[in-house]
Amino acid sequence: MEHNLPGAADLADYLVDLSNVVRDRSLGAPGARSLDRFRLVVRALVRLTGDPDVPVYPVADASLLGGSREFTDPRDAATLRRWVEEGLVEEVGDADRRILELMEMTSAAHTRTVTGDLLTGHRREHPWIQGNTDRFLKPVAGPSGSVRLVPLDMGVRTEAEISRSDELAAFKKQGLLKGSQQPISAVINRFWRCPERRCSLYDPRSGRVLLPRMLRGVPTCEVHGRPLADAGPRPAMAQLKAMVDGGCAARYTVEEGSRTAVGRNPADGIALYGLLAPKVAARISREHVVVSTTDGILRVRDVSTYGTRMRTADRRGRPGPWERLPRDRDRRFGLGDEVELAPGVVLTRSGRRFPAELAAAWRTGPAGPSAPPEASLPTSLR
Ligand SMILES: [Zn+2]
Numbered sequence: 001m002e003h004n005l006p007g008a009a010d011l012a013d014y015l016v017d018l019s020n021v022v023r024d025r026s027l028g029a030p031g032a033r034s035l036d037r038f039r040l041v042v043r044a045l046v047r048l049t050g051d052p053d054v055p056v057y058p059v060a061d062a063s064l065l066g067g068s069r070e071f072t073d074p075r076d077a078a079t080l081r082r083w084v085e086e087g088l089v090e091e092v093g094d095a096d097r098r099i100l101e102l103m104e105m106t107s108a109a110h111t112r113t114v115t116g117d118l119l120t121g122h123r124r125e126h127p128w129i130q131g132n133t134d135r136f137l138k139p140v141a142g143p144s145g146s147v148r149l150v151p152l153d154m155g156v157r158t159e160a161e162i163s164r165s166d167e168l169a170a171f172k173k174q175g176l177l178k179g180s181q182q183p184i185s186a187v188i189n190r191f192w193r194c195p196e197r198r199c200s201l202y203d204p205r206s207g208r209v210l211l212p213r214m215l216r217g218v219p220t221c222e223v224h225g226r227p228l229a230d231a232g233p234r235p236a237m238a239q240l241k242a243m244v245d246g247g248c249a250a251r252y253t254v255e256e257g258s259r260t261a262v263g264r265n266p267a268d269g270i271a272l273y274g275l276l277a278p279k280v281a282a283r284i285s286r287e288h289v290v291v292s293t294t295d296g297i298l299r300v301r302d303v304s305t306y307g308t309r310m311r312t313a314d315r316r317g318r319p320g321p322w323e324r325l326p327r328d329r330d331r332r333f334g335l336g337d338e339v340e341l342a343p344g345v346v347l348t349r350s351g352r353r354f355p356a357e358l359a360a361a362w363r364t365g366p367a368g369p370s371a372p373p374e375a376s377l378p379t380s381l382r
Helices: 018-022 036-049 062-066 074-085 095-104 159-173 356-362
Strands: 014-017 056-061 090-092 112-114 136-141 147-151 190-193 213-215 218-220 229-233 237-244 247-255 259-263 269-271 289-294 297-302 309-311 330-332 338-342 345-349
Touching: 014 018, 014 036, 014 095, 018 036, 018 056, 018 062, 018 095, 036 056, 036 136, 036 147, 056 062, 056 074, 056 095, 062 074, 062 090, 090 095, 247 289
Parallel strands: 014 056, 014 112, 056 090, 112 136, 259 269
Antiparallel strands: 136 147, 190 229, 213 218, 237 247, 237 345, 259 289, 289 297, 297 330, 309 338, 338 345
C-alpha cells in the first residue's frame, strides 16, 4: 500500500484528511482510531480511479499521534510514526488549514480531498468551499466491511452558522469546550480578574475582555500564567452587523436590558451615515429602528419615516419573503433575520455570542468542529 504514498503533495491526485478518516467509527472495525480505515479508503480510491498506483497524500493533525494510545491496534501508532518520519504522511498542527492551502495551489487544481468534515469554520477564508460538490469525497461504509467514496456536497452555510463555528473554534483553542463540543458555560458566563495588579486583559472596563485559558481545569491568565479570580457574571449580549451592499461594514454589541436606536445619526445610538454614500444615507431616518433586549430576547421596532422591511429566517437559516415592519411595534429579531433600512443597507445578527473585540484575538484559532445547531449558551440573547 505504501506505493500509493508518493511523499509529496504535488505528486498526489488525492489528499486525505487522515485524522478525520482514522477516527471515523462508521468505517471498518470498531474502536476509537484505526489505520485500517485509511487502508480501506486507499482501496476505494484504487477502485474509483481504476489505477492501482493512484497517488495519495495524507495530512494528519499532530493530535492524531499525540493520542497514540487510542489506536485499537498499537502497531498502527508505530506505522504512522514511521510514515511521518519518512515523509509519506504530513503531520501539521492544523490539518484542515493545510489541506485547503494545498488544494489552492495551482499545481493541485484538480486534487480532491477525502474527508467527512464540512469545514464550516474555513468558509470565510476560502469562499470556494461554499456550494462545492466536486472537490471533496466522503468515505461511507460499503458492503462487507468495504468503503465507498461519494461526492460530498459542501452546501452553503449561512453567515450565522459560520460565525458560530468560528466562536466554537475560539473556545476550543482556549480549552473551553467539553468533550461533547459544548462550551464550559460556568467559565464563559463570568468575568475574570488576573491577580497581577497591572494586568487588564480580563477587565471588562478595558473594552477588550479575553476569554480565559483553561489549564488543568483552572481559568488562567494568558500572559502571566496565574489562576484568575471570579469577577462576577458576564452580561448577556448579542452582536449586530451592518451589511452594506452585501458586505459587513460594521459590528455592534448590544447588552441585555439595553435599548439602542439605529439610524442615519441618532442622538444616542448607532450612527450609520459614516458607512454610506450620501444618497443612500438620505433614505435612512435619523432614528430608523430601535433594537432592545429584555429577558434574553432581541427585538426590533420601526420608528422611521420611510419604513423598514424585514425577512425572517427559518430554522435552517434560509430567509423567508420580505415584509414591511409595522411601525412602533416590536418584532423578534432572531439569528439569520434581516432588517432592511434602505435598499442595500441591512442589519443582521452575528452568530457570535461575544463582543467583536474578541474576534481579532480569536481569528488565529485552529479550525473548529462544525457547530452543532443546538449549541446554546445561557449568556446569549435569543
Ligand atoms: Zn495577567
